Amino acid sequence: MIDEVSIRSRARQFMLGLDLSNIDKDLSVYTQKVNAKLTYEEMSYGESGYTLTRRNGKSSIVVNELERRERQRFSACHEVAHLVLGLASNHQETPSWSYAKREDNEIACDIFASELLMPFDAFKRDVDQDEPSFELIEQLRAKYVVSFAACASRLAATTDYPCAFVFMDSKVVRYASRSKALRGLNAWVEMRAPVPNGSVAHRLIQSGDWSGEDSDISQDVWFRDWPKGYDLTEMAKHYPTFDETFSLIWFEQDSGPQEPVKNWSGTPMQDDDDGLKELDGVLSFHSRSKKK
Numbered sequence: 001m002i003d004e005v006s007i008r009s010r011a012r013q014f015m016l017g018l019d020l021s022n023i024d025k026d027l028s029v030y031t032q033k034v035n036a037k038l039t040y041e042e043m044s045y046g047e048s049g050y051t052l053t054r055r056n057g058k059s060s061i062v063v064n065e066l067e068r069r070e071r072q073r074f075s076a077c078h079e080v081a082h083l084v085l086g087l088a089s090n091h092q093e094t095p096s097w098s099y100a101k102r103e104d105n106e107i108a109c110d111i112f113a114s115e116l117l118m119p120f121d122a123f124k125r126d127v128d129q130d131e132p133s134f135e136l137i138e139q140l141r142a143k144y145v146v147s148f149a150a151c152a153s154r155l156a157a158t159t160d161y162p163c164a165f166v167f168m169d170s171k172v173v174r175y176a177s178r179s180k181a182l183r184g185l186n187a188w189v190e191m192r193a194p195v196p197n198g199s200v201a202h203r204l205i206q207s208g209d210w211s212g213e214d215s216d217i218s219q220d221v222w223f224r225d226w227p228k229g230y231d232l233t234e235m236a237k238h239y240p241t242f243d244e245t246f247s248l249i250w251f252e253q254d255s256g257p258q259e260p261v262k263n264w265s266g267t268p269m270q271d272d273d274d275g276l277k278e279l280d281g282v283l284s285f286h287s288r289s290k291k292k
């Protein structure tokens with residue numbers, strides 16, 4: 001079982017005192033701290049990176065130069081995490097969408113990596129400038145040079161708005177990250193449930209359209225076991241080619257409930273987060289197979 005909070009705090013400790021002003025271009029401030037050199041090589045499809053440590057303590061972090069830049073950066077930070085946390089890699093082949101099956105060590109390193117790439121204080125400051133939106137995500141992902149999913153997920157987790165980022169394929173909800181405010185309202189999105197009827201995401205999948213927005217989504221569409229009564233805003237994007245659908249859902253200022261909602265069936269017995277499902281910033285969705 002992963003202690004997410006302690007991993008995040010290990011990452012923040014690791015970053016203390018470092019000059020982070022250049023990390024959008026150059027991650028050597030991190031690699032140097034673990035006595036590693038970052039190199040690039042062609043790897044096979046789906047492989048992201050690995051680390052070699054010599055007897056003298058120096059390491060080489062190698063990332064797949066064929067992958068997108070955002071992915072390379074994530075891989076480099078993931079490898080730094082292996083070194084800092086002293087966690088062994090699991091090099092087993094894993095099928096796509098296998099997030100839930102990923103080894104604890106790998107998930108821990110993903111969490112650590114997201115902290116390195118999107119330093120909390122700066123990221124939070126940027127997120128707080130505006131209401132959640134896809135435009136804001138685009139702006140932030142360009143600034144922090146991270147994948148859309150990693151950025152959106154972290155945005156949803158850090159905003160003060162009651163907000164969730166939901167990641168789906170064409171059938172099922174795969175992953176969600178929720179803000180503290182939304183968790184405080186007792187709103188949770190069911191994992192592995194069908195893409196909900198009545199959502200923008202569902203509409204896009206049915207029609208094959210690529211993007212849509214609606215500010216009158218009934219809240220019980222998304223949140224399990226909720227009453228009706230408030231309207232959510234949902235913006236969704238659907239990529240038929242990759243079979244990926246993303247939704248950002250949130251209550252606009254003062255449009256959500258003021259108090260935690262009493263769920264009809266009382267407090268859920270099941271920990272819907274499974275401890276791990278709602279990590280912000282994770283995201284190996286695009287790594288189809290080998291992850292080292």
Ligand SMILES: [Zn+2]
Binds near residue numbers: 089090105106291
């Ligand atoms: Zn790893």
